[in-house]
Amino acid sequence: xxxxxxxxxxxxxxxxxxxxLIILEIxxxxxxxxxxxxxxxxxxxxxxxxxxxxxxxxxxxFISFGILMLAYHFAPYKLPVNWLTGAxxxxxxxxxxxxxxxxxxxxxxxxxxxxxxxxxxxxxxxxALRQTWSGLLTGAFLLYVPIALLGFHPLLIGFCFxxxxxxxxxxxxEVIDKCPRWFEAxxxxxxxxxxxxxxNPRYLDANxxxxxxxxDKLFGTFVAERQDDPPRYGLVSDLxxxxxxxxxxxxxxxxxxxxxxxxxxxxxxxxxxxxxxGWCHDGGRKSSRQIKAExxxxxPEHAGQPGL
Amino acid sequence: xxMPAVIVFSLAAIALMVALIRLTGIARPVRxxxxxxxxxxxxxxxxxxxxxxxxxxxxxxxxxxxxxxxAVVLVRALGDRMSVRPVSREVLKAxxxxxxDLIFVLHDITWPPQHLRLADADRCKAEAAxxxxxxxxASREDQAGA
Numbered sequence: 001x002x003x004x005x006x007x008x009x010x011x012x013x014x015x016x017x018x019x020x021l022i023i024l025e026i027x028x029x030x031x032x033x034x035x036x037x038x039x040x041x042x043x044x045x046x047x048x049x050x051x052x053x054x055x056x057x058x059x060x061x062f063i064s065f066g067i068l069m070l071a072y073h074f075a076p077y078k079l080p081v082n083w084l085t086g087a088x089x090x091x092x093x094x095x096x097x098x099x100x101x102x103x104x105x106x107x108x109x110x111x112x113x114x115x116x117x118x119x120x121x122x123x124x125x126x127x128a129l130r131q132t133w134s135g136l137l138t139g140a141f142l143l144y145v146p147i148a149l150l151g152f153h154p155l156l157i158g159f160c161f162x163x164x165x166x167x168x169x170x171x172x173x174e175v176i177d178k179c180p181r182w183f184e185a186x187x188x189x190x191x192x193x194x195x196x197x198x199x200n201p202r203y204l205d206a207n208x209x210x211x212x213x214x215x216d217k218l219f220g221t222f223v224a225e226r227q228d229d230p231p232r233y234g235l236v237s238d239l240x241x242x243x244x245x246x247x248x249x250x251x252x253x254x255x256x257x258x259x260x261x262x263x264x265x266x267x268x269x270x271x272x273x274x275x276x277x278g279w280c281h282d283g284g285r286k287s288s289r290q291i292k293a294e295x296x297x298x299x300p301e302h303a304g305q306p307g308l
Numbered sequence: 309x310x311m312p313a314v315i316v317f318s319l320a321a322i323a324l325m326v327a328l329i330r331l332t333g334i335a336r337p338v339r340x341x342x343x344x345x346x347x348x349x350x351x352x353x354x355x356x357x358x359x360x361x362x363x364x365x366x367x368x369x370x371x372x373x374x375x376x377x378x379a380v381v382l383v384r385a386l387g388d389r390m391s392v393r394p395v396s397r398e399v400l401k402a403x404x405x406x407x408x409d410l411i412f413v414l415h416d417i418t419w420p421p422q423h424l425r426l427a428d429a430d431r432c433k434a435e436a437a438x439x440x441x442x443x444x445x446a447s448r449e450d451q452a453g454a
Contacts, residue, residue: 039387
């Protein structure tokens with residue numbers, strides 16, 4: 001294992017560049033009078049959430065790393081670390097990220113952690129730093145175990161995961177409209193990810209990709225941004241607070257409230273934890289599928305369009 | 309970078325960013341008016357018919373009566389954006405009055421107590437009575453529907 005992979009945390013190293021780019025984006029918006037919006041408390045909450053996430057990952061990262069090391073121990077063949085295995089590992093990590101991200105959106109247990117990232121009504125570079133404090137609880141790191149079993153060293157997996165997150169920073173912006181066509185076809189871009197952060201019915205549960213948008217195209221979750229339906233950012237039910245503690249824990253509080261309701265069956269209680277976000281035994285809330293269906297019922301002319 | 313350095317750096321970055329946003333004046337806090345409230349309602353409840361809008365004097369909140377489900381909605385200004393919550397008997401934890409403030413407390417940790425500043429204490433009493441009547445009506449309709 002190359003020495004450079006030990007004791008290297010690429011996302012922490014990138015932090016000064018993240019902040020520098022946020023400052024540049026603010027100045028660009030100020031002087032160009034286009035390219036998005038910033039709100040001081042919203043942006044402060046986002047960066048604070050990022051700080052909390054870094055601290056918790058730093059303290060608890062050994063758990064997921066330990067499990068990956070255990071899996072690697074059982075790998076029948078240990079691959080060397082070189083440019084080729086690094087590149088393959090990067091692609092596999094991105095595929096696992098796609099699966100994990102899809103799980104975050106399709107199961108309330110994953111959503112309870114990931115909702116934090118979607119809780120801002122703004123879409124700017126600071127939003128990229130609005131990260132969960134409870135990623136470990138989701139168990140999504142288990143989706144990277146197969147990569148370790150294939151013989152890729154966990155340090156390389158961690159390094160590729162860090163690069164993946166760094167790539168994801170730059171496209172949280174409205175400053176860039178569209179990238180060159182070939183790039184939009186293969187890579188995740190600001191346009192594709194604006195769709196992912198939007199709460200317009202057609203855009204819900206779309207574009208889960210980290211780096212390569214091809215995963216969404218392959219697995220049928222790709223929706224292109226439309227000029228006639230500009231993205232509205234945030235949650236279906238937006239938060240009424242900037243308080244980081246409430247932002248970090250509100251969905252867990254909702255789960256506890258739901259599963260302790262009187263008169264529910266065990267199946268219903270489990271569904272409140274693991275079923276799709278918005279699932280409700282009495283129709284009091286709506287899942288994204290129901291929101292889309294209701295939208296199509298009101299706008300039958302849009303039926304069959306991507307995302308609907 | 310060690311953990312203490314990360315913390316100091318991040319807090320300094322937050323301070324710098326907030327100062328820059330304020331100095332450049334790019335954030336424009338919302339002061340609610342009826343048009344903005346209508347827009348928020350339209351975005352969240354497409355096709356909903358608004359019966360009445362009660363705007364807070366400070367432009368930070370509004371109480372909206374709709375014809376249909378939900379019957380009552382709270383709107384609050386949140387920085388330069390708005391946020392919306394339907395209000396029902398089950399959701400409303402407490403409704404209190406302090407001078408000319410009507411204070412809504414919901415069973416919802418994402419919605420801190422909301423103060424709706426009205427013209428005077430009498431107006432608060434009248435709005436509280438209207439709200440209770442609307443919530444009771446909605447609750448009866450729900451039971452009839454069930």
